[in-house]
Amino acid sequence: MSGHTDMILVDENGIRIDGRTVDQHRPFKIEAGVLNNADGSAYVEIGKNKILAAVYGPRECHPKHMQNPTKAIIQCKYNMQTFSVSDRKKPGPDRRSIEISKITAEALENVVLTELYPRASIDVYIEVLQANAGTRCAGLTAASVALADAGIPMRDIIPACAAGKADNKVLLDLNKEEDNFGQADVPIAIVPSTDEIVLLQMDGNMTRDELDKAISMAMGACHELYDVQKDALKRRYAKRVVEVETDE
Amino acid sequence: MKRKSIKPSHEIVVPGDILDTKGVSGGENTYVVDGILYASILGVKNVSPDGISVVPISGCYMPKNGDVVIGIINDVSASNWIVDINAPYQAPLHVSEVPWKVEFGDTLRYLNIGDTVLLKVLMVDENKKIQVTMNDSGLRKLEGGQIVNLSYSKVSRVIGKNGSVIQILENMTDCRILIGHNGRIWISGNDESADIARQAIEYIIEDLRSGNLTERVQTFIEERIRGSGGE
Numbered sequence: 156m157s158g159h160t161d162m163i164l165v166d167e168n169g170i171r172i173d174g175r176t177v178d179q180h181r182p183f184k185i186e187a188g189v190l191n192n193a194d195g196s197a198y199v200e201i202g203k204n205k206i207l208a209a210v211y212g213p214r215e216c217h218p219k220h221m222q223n224p225t226k227a228i229i230q231c232k233y234n235m236q237t238f239s240v241s242d243r244k245k246p247g248p249d250r251r252s253i254e255i256s257k258i259t260a261e262a263l264e265n266v267v268l269t270e271l272y273p274r275a276s277i278d279v280y281i282e283v284l285q286a287n288a289g290t291r292c293a294g295l296t297a298a299s300v301a302l303a304d305a306g307i308p309m310r311d312i313i314p315a316c317a318a319g320k321a322d323n324k325v326l327l328d329l330n331k332e333e334d335n336f337g338q339a340d341v342p343i344a345i346v347p348s349t350d351e352i353v354l355l356q357m358d359g360n361m362t363r364d365e366l367d368k369a370i371s372m373a374m375g376a377c378h379e380l381y382d383v384q385k386d387a388l389k390r391r392y393a394k395r396v397v398e399v400e401t402d403e
Numbered sequence: 404m405k406r407k408s409i410k411p412s413h414e415i416v417v418p419g420d421i422l423d424t425k426g427v428s429g430g431e432n433t434y435v436v437d438g439i440l441y442a443s444i445l446g447v448k449n450v451s452p453d454g455i456s457v458v459p460i461s462g463c464y465m466p467k468n469g470d471v472v473i474g475i476i477n478d479v480s481a482s483n484w485i486v487d488i489n490a491p492y493q494a495p496l497h498v499s500e501v502p503w504k505v506e507f508g509d510t511l512r513y514l515n516i517g518d519t520v521l522l523k524v525l526m527v528d529e530n531k532k533i534q535v536t537m538n539d540s541g542l543r544k545l546e547g548g549q550i551v552n553l554s555y556s557k558v559s560r561v562i563g564k565n566g567s568v569i570q571i572l573e574n575m576t577d578c579r580i581l582i583g584h585n586g587r588i589w590i591s592g593n594d595e596s597a598d599i600a601r602q603a604i605e606y607i608i609e610d611l612r613s614g615n616l617t618e619r620v621q622t623f624i625e626e627r628i629r630g631s632g633g634e
Binding site for chain 1: 415417418419420421432434436441443444445446459460461462463491492493530531
C-alpha cells in the first residue's frame, strides 16, 4: 500500500501484470481432508497462496477460565511459515497474525452453531506455506472447509475474497505487487446463503463508489469460491459413502 | 428396532445446502430460515416420512440418554471417577452409580486410572453435563482384551443389519466383542482370534462397498483363520 513503483499495474487494455482482467480472480484449488491426525483439514491454493488449515474439536476448553458456559469458543491461530515470504519471516506471533487470528475466529463464530457445545473449544490452525497477498481470505476459506470436514455443525461455509484499488482502477483479488504498490485493499467474507458480510476490512483509500464496486466484485468471486469449497467437500466423501445405515 | 434406510438418495450435503423449499419438516442436523430447510452439517441426506434429516459422516460423538459407551477412567476423586467417553466432555461416574458399596474415599480400590469400563449414559442435560451409570445389566469393568477406536458414525456399520455383522464376528472368531456407541470396540479372546477380530473390524471400516457386507466379512475371516495356522 505504501510502496512506490514505476511498474504499470494495469495497462491501457485493462490487463494486469499477471495477465488477468480487472474483474478476474486468481485460480482456486481446494482439497478437503488432507491431514490424518486432525479432526478436519483443508488445503487451499489461490494463485500463488498455499494454505493449510486444521481443525480440532469440539473438545474440553483449557484453560478453564476461558470456557463459556453457554457456547463453544473458537480459538484460531494464523501462522506464517518462515519460508512463506521472500524475506524470511521471523517466527512466532506478531501484531498482524494476532489480528488475523482474531478476525478469522470472529467471522467463523457467525456460522458455527457454537451453542451446541457449551464449555467446549473448537481450535482452528491456519498455516501459510506460501504467501502472495490475500492470505487472510484464503486462510478463512480454508478454515471453513476444514470445519465442515471436521463434522462441526454450522449454518454455512464462508468464502472470502479481496478486492482493491491500484493504478486508480478497482481490481478483484489483488496479488502481491498490486497489494504492495496499490491504493487500497478490501478483504471481504460472506455467508453465501444470506449474503451477510462477516468480515470487512479496508487498508488504504477509496471513494464510496469504488468501495461499492469492490464489494460487489468480491461478493461475486465469493460465490464462485463457495462452489469450489462445496465441491471439495463432496469430492472427498463421494467415493467414501456408499452405504450408510442408521439403526435405532 | 426401527431401521431407516437411506439408500434411495446417496446425496452428500454440506452445511448451507438447501434440502427443501416446500416446507417439509426437518430432522436432525437441519435448520429452517424463511421456510427454507438447510443442512447444518456435512453428511448424507436422509429422506424419511418424518421429514428430511442429515446423517453425519464425520464429527465427534455426542452422548445421548441410554447410549452404552466404553469409557476409560481418567481421574479419581473421593466420591467420583472421571471417565473419558470419547465425547467433548468428561463424564463423572458417582459412587452411587456403581454396583459396589464404596465407602467415601475408597474409590481407588474399585476402579483405578486407566481402567476400562462399560457404562450407560444416564443423563445429558442442557449444559451437556453428562452422568453415567454402571447400575444396569451387563455394565461392568472390562478386564483384559483390547480396544479398537473408530469413528462413531461407523458403529452402526460394524453392528450390521439387526446385528448380523457383529454376530458373525463373535461366532467365527470366538471372541467377546462389546461395542460402545461412542466409537470404541472392546475385543476379548485369545491373542490370535482377537487379532483376527480386530483386523475384521478394520476391514469393515475401510471397506465401503455396498451390499453383502456380511458375506464379505465371512470370507475375510475364513481367509484369516486359514492363514494363521490352519485351525
